[in-house]
Amino acid sequence: MSDVNLQGIVKRFGDVQAVAGVDLHISSGEFLVVLGPSGCGKTTLMRTIAGLEKPEEGQINIGARDVTALPPRKRGIAMVFQSYALYPHMSVAGNIGFPLKAQRRCPDRTEREQRVYQAAQMVSIEHLLDRRPRQLSGGERQRVAIARAIVSQPEVLLLDEPLSNLDAKLRAYARDELKGFQRKLGITTVFVTHDQIEAMGLGDRIVVMRDGLVQQVGPPQAIYDRPQNTFVATFLGSPGMNLQLVSERVQRGFRPEHLLPLEELPPGAAHEPFSWRVTRVENLGSDRLLYGHIADYRGEMQLTVSRLPSNVTIDIPLDTVCEFGVAHDQLHFFDVASGERLAEGVAA
Amino acid sequence: MNAIMSRWIDDSRLMGIVFLAPATLYIVLLVGLPFVTALLFSVSTATVGDASFNYVGLRNFANVWQTPAFRDALVNTFSFTVIAQICTIILANILAQLLTTPLPQRRSGRIGMWIARMLLILPWATPLSLSVVGWLWMFDSKYSPIDYIFRELALLGPGTVWGPANNLIWLGKPLLAKASIIFVHVWRMTPLATVILMAGLSSIPTDLLDQAEVDGSRYFRTLFQVKLPLIMPIMLISLLFGFIFTFGDLTVVYILTRGGPITHTLTLPMYSFLVGIDGGNLAQGAAVSLFIFPVLLLVAVVLLRTASRAEVR
Numbered sequence: 001m002s003d004v005n006l007q008g009i010v011k012r013f014g015d016v017q018a019v020a021g022v023d024l025h026i027s028s029g030e031f032l033v034v035l036g037p038s039g040c041g042k043t044t045l046m047r048t049i050a051g052l053e054k055p056e057e058g059q060i061n062i063g064a065r066d067v068t069a070l071p072p073r074k075r076g077i078a079m080v081f082q083s084y085a086l087y088p089h090m091s092v093a094g095n096i097g098f099p100l101k102a103q104r105r106c107p108d109r110t111e112r113e114q115r116v117y118q119a120a121q122m123v124s125i126e127h128l129l130d131r132r133p134r135q136l137s138g139g140e141r142q143r144v145a146i147a148r149a150i151v152s153q154p155e156v157l158l159l160d161e162p163l164s165n166l167d168a169k170l171r172a173y174a175r176d177e178l179k180g181f182q183r184k185l186g187i188t189t190v191f192v193t194h195d196q197i198e199a200m201g202l203g204d205r206i207v208v209m210r211d212g213l214v215q216q217v218g219p220p221q222a223i224y225d226r227p228q229n230t231f232v233a234t235f236l237g238s239p240g241m242n243l244q245l246v247s248e249r250v251q252r253g254f255r256p257e258h259l260l261p262l263e264e265l266p267p268g269a270a271h272e273p274f275s276w277r278v279t280r281v282e283n284l285g286s287d288r289l290l291y292g293h294i295a296d297y298r299g300e301m302q303l304t305v306s307r308l309p310s311n312v313t314i315d316i317p318l319d320t321v322c323e324f325g326v327a328h329d330q331l332h333f334f335d336v337a338s339g340e341r342l343a344e345g346v347a348a
Numbered sequence: 349m350n351a352i353m354s355r356w357i358d359d360s361r362l363m364g365i366v367f368l369a370p371a372t373l374y375i376v377l378l379v380g381l382p383f384v385t386a387l388l389f390s391v392s393t394a395t396v397g398d399a400s401f402n403y404v405g406l407r408n409f410a411n412v413w414q415t416p417a418f419r420d421a422l423v424n425t426f427s428f429t430v431i432a433q434i435c436t437i438i439l440a441n442i443l444a445q446l447l448t449t450p451l452p453q454r455r456s457g458r459i460g461m462w463i464a465r466m467l468l469i470l471p472w473a474t475p476l477s478l479s480v481v482g483w484l485w486m487f488d489s490k491y492s493p494i495d496y497i498f499r500e501l502a503l504l505g506p507g508t509v510w511g512p513a514n515n516l517i518w519l520g521k522p523l524l525a526k527a528s529i530i531f532v533h534v535w536r537m538t539p540l541a542t543v544i545l546m547a548g549l550s551s552i553p554t555d556l557l558d559q560a561e562v563d564g565s566r567y568f569r570t571l572f573q574v575k576l577p578l579i580m581p582i583m584l585i586s587l588l589f590g591f592i593f594t595f596g597d598l599t600v601v602y603i604l605t606r607g608g609p610i611t612h613t614l615t616l617p618m619y620s621f622l623v624g625i626d627g628g629n630l631a632q633g634a635a636v637s638l639f640i641f642p643v644l645l646l647v648a649v650v651l652l653r654t655a656s657r658a659e660v661r
């Protein structure tokens with residue numbers, strides 16, 4: 001197992017800066033999730049770590065080695081592509097065994113077959129070894145791709161949106177399984193996704209990216225609780241954080257689940273009151289989403305969302321002024337121009 | 349008026365016939381009729397001077413089969429075709445690899461690649477008879493530029509390895525004449541095969557090649573274990589195309605050697621032409637040419653089956 005260190009990575013395609021200067025340290029054995037909207041440079045960053053793209057600037061270290069100039073096969077990495085990229089003309093066993101043959105690290109045939117079998121067992125596909133990729137379901141293909149990635153015991157595992165081709169139900173299951181066996185193998189893993197639920201659920205730490213730049217790095221809960229800027233605040237959570245101008249320079253943010261009827265606020269907690277009219281209710285089963293408008297400091301109405309858990313059964317009449325509030329410690333403040341988080345004291 | 353028109357247009361049976369008619373007519377008139385004529389001639393005593401029909405059964409076929417020249421033609425046709433296809437597919441694979449190699453994204457590189465691809469297709473785009481006349485000069489017994497180069501390299505001429513003659517006389521010696529004809533076929537077929545293979549190669553998802561690279565595969569393993577197996581169906585199609593073109597070709601042999609020296613480069617189409625048109629024995633000429641038919645039919649069937657299977661994948 002090795003750690004990975006990225007310093008000032010820049011990757012351009014013509015005029016586009018796909019990765020615009022990324023510094024990142026991934027600890028040995030860590031499960032790091034790179035999260036960002038599509039087109040923000042996640043795949044490019046991943047391919048740069050893999051050695052499929054050569055960065056214009058910066059340095060990549062895996063363990064103690066500077067691998068910046070090395071080809072993929074000398075980096076000790078394995079990668080699972082979004083498309084799984086299974087070789088269609090090889091059996092499942094052939095696919096899983098291919099890295100072993102290609103890297104010539106396992107010349108003995110019986111040993112190779114044994115390792116292929118073990119890798120297949122790891123993801124419970126040992127009964128599919130003779131099949132061709134086209135005879136497999138999406139979930140099975142994903143497992144084959146993962147088995148092929150771990151068979152050569154790489155130091156670093158790179159996963160590019162490996163779950164996005166699965167249907168929703170299978171995805172939750174695959175997520176759990178992936179996490180489980182990453183723990184078991186203890187392999188340093190970089191997982192790319194645009195799905196914040198996946199990111200929150202899987203990552204030891206999350207890296208939020210936007211336009212080729214890292215916005216924030218940290219444990220999922222920390223990022224959720226203390227977003228570093230308005231982009232992170234609105235990108236994480238569904239729906240994202242409500243933002244509201246409180247002066248020319250300062251924006252105030254609060255999460256939908258913290259905008260509650262006064263009765264539901266913790267007793268005695270200092271809070272900011274909001275009177276608003278709820279214009280629409282969405283009942284999602286586990287929660288209720290309330291939509292309405294709240295005026296900012298200029299008197300302009302802004303769409304605001306509140307999320308009530310299902311155990312809050314209070315009746316919310318439509319188009320009637322209701323008294324809501326947000327506990328003071330759940331308010332976030334951001335600079336309007338830069339979008340950056342303001343230190344707690346500054347805003348007050 | 350309009351109502352009648354639209355009723356016609358909506359009648360799918362009628363429109364089907366209308367749309368199929370040109371192709372059917374074309375096939376019947378230009379392929380079917382000559383074929384039937386050839387069948388009829390081959391069981392008759394027809395000559396150029398007398399096309400009247402006297403049925404003689406399979407006598408023409410039996411006669412032809414016993415002619416040594418026919419045996420030569422049969423062997424040559426197969427060996428030329430097979431050797432030419434093997435050379436073509438190897439050469440085309442190499443060229444296709446080179447021409448699909450990604451270049452550094454420089455302008456000059458892209459223009460260079462474009463020019464190289466243009467030049468590549470030229471042999472295919474030139475009318476065959478013209479280019480073969482060109483090759484006739486290249487192989488000229490006295491003024492052959494190839495011989496000139498060899499002389500300059502001191503390989504040919506008095507006191508050299510291939511000396512003492514000043515010329516190799518390409519088309520006058522059995523082995524060289526055979527080689528020359530095969531060479532021109534390869535030269536002719538390689539562009540099409542290359543283009544077909546290039547299309548196949550560029551249809552391989554880049555993810556798959558990236559995956560091979562990440563898996564640790566190097567150039568030749570990726571070539572032989574990933575790229576070639578993936579383009580195998582399309583390669584087979586290109587091979588069969590080449591087979592059909594070369595097998596039935598008259599132009600190259602006709603212009604270069606007319607089957608000579610003696611019968612050393614004789615092929616079935618050439619022999620059929622010599623017997624049927626030059627010799628005036630239409631019946632035997634037709635019989636010779638009909639030997640080509642079952643071979644081409646078989647190849648065509650394999651070709652179509654391969655093509656349809658390639659599609660499914």
Ligand SMILES: Nc1ncnc2c1ncn2[C@@H]1O[C@H](COP(=O)(O)OP(=O)(O)O)[C@@H](O)[C@H]1O
Binds near residue numbers: 043
């Ligand atoms: N090979 C390429 N050539 C040109 N532009 C590219 C290439 N790969 C990616 N890009 C551009 O780089 C940016 C980041 O792409 P990508 O890394 O694929 O984003 P993500 O994976 O986050 O969706 C996009 O604007 C994309 O258009």
Ligand SMILES: [Mg+2]
Binds near residue numbers: 042043
């Ligand atoms: Mg991507």
